[in-house]
Amino acid sequence: MVEKTKLLEMYRGMLQIRFFEEKVFELYGQNLVPGTIHLYAGEEAVAVGVCANLRRDDYITSTHRGHGHCIAKGADMRRVMAEILGKKTGYCKGKGGSMHIADFSIGMLGATAVVGAGIPIAAGAGLSVRLRGTDQVVACFFGEGASNQGTFHEGVNMAAIWRLPVVFVCENNLYAMGTRQNIVMGIENIADRAAAYGIPGVTVDGNDVLAVYEAASEAVNRARQGGGPTLIECKTYRQKGHSRFDPATYRPRDEVEEWLKKDPIPRFKTKLIQMGALKEGEDEKLRREAAAAVEEAVKFAMESPFPQPEEALEDVYVEEESASRK
Amino acid sequence: MKEITIREALREALREEMHRDKTVFLLGEDIGRYWGGAFGVTKGLAEEFGDERVRDTPISESAIIGVGVGAAITGMRPVAEIMFGDLSALAMDQICNQAAKIRYMFGGQVKVPLVIRTPFGAGVNIASHHSQSLEAWFMHTPGLYVAVPSTPYDAKGLLKTAIRGTNPVFFVEHKLLYPVKGMISEEEYNVPFGVAEVKKEGADVTIFATLYMVHKALAAAQKLSKDGVSAEVVDPRTLSPLDKSTIVKSVKKTGRIVIVTEDCKTAGVSAEIAAIVAEEALDYLDAPIRRVAEPDTPIPFSPPLEQFVIPDERSIIKAVKGVVH
Numbered sequence: 001m002v003e004k005t006k007l008l009e010m011y012r013g014m015l016q017i018r019f020f021e022e023k024v025f026e027l028y029g030q031n032l033v034p035g036t037i038h039l040y041a042g043e044e045a046v047a048v049g050v051c052a053n054l055r056r057d058d059y060i061t062s063t064h065r066g067h068g069h070c071i072a073k074g075a076d077m078r079r080v081m082a083e084i085l086g087k088k089t090g091y092c093k094g095k096g097g098s099m100h101i102a103d104f105s106i107g108m109l110g111a112t113a114v115v116g117a118g119i120p121i122a123a124g125a126g127l128s129v130r131l132r133g134t135d136q137v138v139a140c141f142f143g144e145g146a147s148n149q150g151t152f153h154e155g156v157n158m159a160a161i162w163r164l165p166v167v168f169v170c171e172n173n174l175y176a177m178g179t180r181q182n183i184v185m186g187i188e189n190i191a192d193r194a195a196a197y198g199i200p201g202v203t204v205d206g207n208d209v210l211a212v213y214e215a216a217s218e219a220v221n222r223a224r225q226g227g228g229p230t231l232i233e234c235k236t237y238r239q240k241g242h243s244r245f246d247p248a249t250y251r252p253r254d255e256v257e258e259w260l261k262k263d264p265i266p267r268f269k270t271k272l273i274q275m276g277a278l279k280e281g282e283d284e285k286l287r288r289e290a291a292a293a294v295e296e297a298v299k300f301a302m303e304s305p306f307p308q309p310e311e312a313l314e315d316v317y318v319e320e321e322s323a324s325r326k
Numbered sequence: 327m328k329e330i331t332i333r334e335a336l337r338e339a340l341r342e343e344m345h346r347d348k349t350v351f352l353l354g355e356d357i358g359r360y361w362g363g364a365f366g367v368t369k370g371l372a373e374e375f376g377d378e379r380v381r382d383t384p385i386s387e388s389a390i391i392g393v394g395v396g397a398a399i400t401g402m403r404p405v406a407e408i409m410f411g412d413l414s415a416l417a418m419d420q421i422c423n424q425a426a427k428i429r430y431m432f433g434g435q436v437k438v439p440l441v442i443r444t445p446f447g448a449g450v451n452i453a454s455h456h457s458q459s460l461e462a463w464f465m466h467t468p469g470l471y472v473a474v475p476s477t478p479y480d481a482k483g484l485l486k487t488a489i490r491g492t493n494p495v496f497f498v499e500h501k502l503l504y505p506v507k508g509m510i511s512e513e514e515y516n517v518p519f520g521v522a523e524v525k526k527e528g529a530d531v532t533i534f535a536t537l538y539m540v541h542k543a544l545a546a547a548q549k550l551s552k553d554g555v556s557a558e559v560v561d562p563r564t565l566s567p568l569d570k571s572t573i574v575k576s577v578k579k580t581g582r583i584v585i586v587t588e589d590c591k592t593a594g595v596s597a598e599i600a601a602i603v604a605e606e607a608l609d610y611l612d613a614p615i616r617r618v619a620e621p622d623t624p625i626p627f628s629p630p631l632e633q634f635v636i637p638d639e640r641s642i643i644k645a646v647k648g649v650v651h
Contacts, residue, residue: 131397
C-alpha cells in the first residue's frame with residue numbers, strides 16, 4: 001500500500017507537468033517559443049510513476065519529449081521554462097532548448113534529440129555506478145520508436161550481460177511521429193524484446209500511475225540490489241501531435257477519443273477520492289498551486305534576458321584547456 | 327632514457343594512469359586477457375587490473391562509445407578502444423553528436439573525460455574497411471580533441487594528457503607505427519595538446535606531416551639534404567587543438583610548404599592546413615602550397631594498387647623539388 005503523502009506527491013507531480021505543458025502550448029501559440037516543441041501531456045503517469053521511486057542521486061536519461069521527465073525528477077521549472085524560451089537563465093544557458101534539457105545536480109543526465117541515443121549512455125551511467133561501488137539506479141526513458149534503433153539492442157544487451165542497475169522505461173505512445181507501431185514492428189508488446197536479452201520485461205497501463213509506480217518499484221529495487229536491468233513498457237498516448245506543427249490527422253478520431261477517456265489525471269483523481277486520499281476542495285487547491293507555480297516559471301522566463309550573441313562561442317571545450325588552443 | 331616501441335609506450339601510459347587514478351578503465355572488443363587488443367596494446371592489463379577495469383565488450387561500437395559517454399559524465403574516465411578506425415563510422419552519433427556536443431548543448435554543466443583510441447592507416451593489405459585515415463571527420467567536429475602521435479615519446483605523453491584531461495579525445499594510432507621504436511624518458515612526463523614539434527629543423531621548405539607520414543617526411547628530408555635542400559619537418563602532434571603558430575612561423579621562415587597526410591585529398595586535413603597558411607602567411611610564400619595526399623579513392627587491396635595510393639618518400643621529394651628551385 002502506497003502512503004498517502006506519496007500518492008498526493010504523485011498527483012501533484014502529474015498536475016504540475018500537465019499545467020506546464022498546457023502553458024508551453026499556449027506560449028508557442030503566441031509565437032514566444034523558438035523552434036519546435038514535443039509535449040508530454042497525456043504521458044504524465046509514466047515519468048511520475050517511475051521517478052517517485054528514485055532518489056535525488058539516482059540518474060535519468062531523457063528524450064526529445066522530455067519536459068515531464070525533468071519536472072518529475074525535481075528540476076526547477078523556472079529554469080526549464082527559461083531554456084524552452086531560449087533564455088540565458090535556462091538550464092543550458094539557451095544552448096540546448098526544449099529537446100536538450102539537463103540538470104546534473106539532480107542526476108538528470110540530459111535529453112537527447114537523437115532517437116535511442118540515450119540508451120547506451122544510460123548503460124554507461126549504470127557501469128559507472130557499478131565501478132564506483134555506489135547503489136544508485138539509472139532510469140532510461142525512450143519511446144517505442146527508439147526500440148527499433150540499433151542502440152536499443154546494443155545498450156540493453158550490454159546492461160544485461162553486466163547486470164547493470166538500469167531500468168529501461170519504454171513510453172509506448174503507439175506512434176513514432178506519424179508511423180503507427182503495427183507498420184514497423186511485428187510484435188504488440190515491446191516488453192517481449194526483454195526475453196532476447198535474458199532480462200525481465202513487463203507491460204503496464206502507462207496511464208495508470210499506480211501500475212507504473214509498482215512496476216518501477218520492483219525494477220528499481222532489483223537494480224539497486226544488484227539484480228540487473230528490467231524493461232518496463234508503459235502503454236500510453238500523447239494528447240497532442242508529435243511536435244509543434246503536427247495536427248496528428250493520421251490518428252483515427254475514435255482512437256484519440258478512447259485514449260482521452262483514459263487520461264491519467266482524472267483517472268488517478270477518481271481513485272484518490274475513492275481511496276479517501278483526496279477531497280474535491282483539496283484538488284482545487286492543488287490545481288491552484290500547480291497553476292501558480294507555472295505562472296511563476298513563465299514570469300521568471302519572460303523576464304530573463306536572452307544570452308549575448310558571443311556566448312555562442314563558450315562551452316565548446318572545458319575552459320582551462322581551451323586556453324591552450326591557438 | 328630507454329628505447330621502446332609505440333605499442334609499449336601506449337601500454338605504459340595506460341598502465342601508469344590506471345595505477346594513478348582508480349576511475350580510469352578500459353573497454354573495447356577483445357582488449358582483455360584472451361587477446362590483449364587486436365594490435366596487442368592492452369596485453370597484460372586485464373591480468374594486472376582485472377576484468378572489471380579492462381572490459382571485453384560485445385561487437386557494439388555505438389554502445390562502446392555510448393557507455394563510455396555515460397560513464398564519463400558520471401565520474402569515471404573511460405578509455406574506449408575501437409578496433410579499427412574505419413569502424414568508428416558505426417559509432418559516429420555517439421562520438422560526434424553525443425560525446426562532442428553534450429557539454430555545449432547542456433550549457434557547460436558537464437565534462438566528458440572520454441578517450442577513444444583507434445588505429446588508422448593503410449599498408450597492410452586489408453582493403454577499404456580497415457585501412458582508411460579519417461582524421462578530418464573528427465577534426466571537423468567542434469568539442470572533440472584529435473591526437474596524432476608519430477613517436478613513442480609523443481604517444482605516451484599525449485595519451486597520458488588525454489586521460490587526465492577533461493575533454494573528449496579522439497586518439498589516433500597508426501597501425502604501421504605500433505612496432506616503431508624510439509627513445510623515451512624514464513621519468514614521468516606528459517606532452518601537452520596544441521603544441522607542435524619541429525622534428526627536424528631546416529631553412530628551405532616546411533614539410534607538414536602527421537603520423538606515419540612524419541617518418542616518410544624525415545626520410546625524404548634526409549635524401550633532400552644530399553641534394554642541398556634543407557627541409558624542416560613539422561609534426562602537429564594534435565590536429566585539435568591545432569598549433570597554428572608553429573606552422574605559420576615555420577612557413578614564414580622557409581617561404582614554402584609541402585603538406586603530407588595519408589587521408590584523401592579533397593576536404594582532408596591537408597586542405598585545412600593549406601587554408602591556414604593561405605590565410606595567415608600568404609605574403610611570405612615564395613611558391614605555391616603543395617599537398618601530398620591519397621587520391622580520392624577507397625583504399626584498394628592488392629599490394630601494387632595499395633602502394634600506388636599511399637604517399638611515399640618519392641612523392642614527397644618530387645613535391646619539394648617542385649617548389650624549391
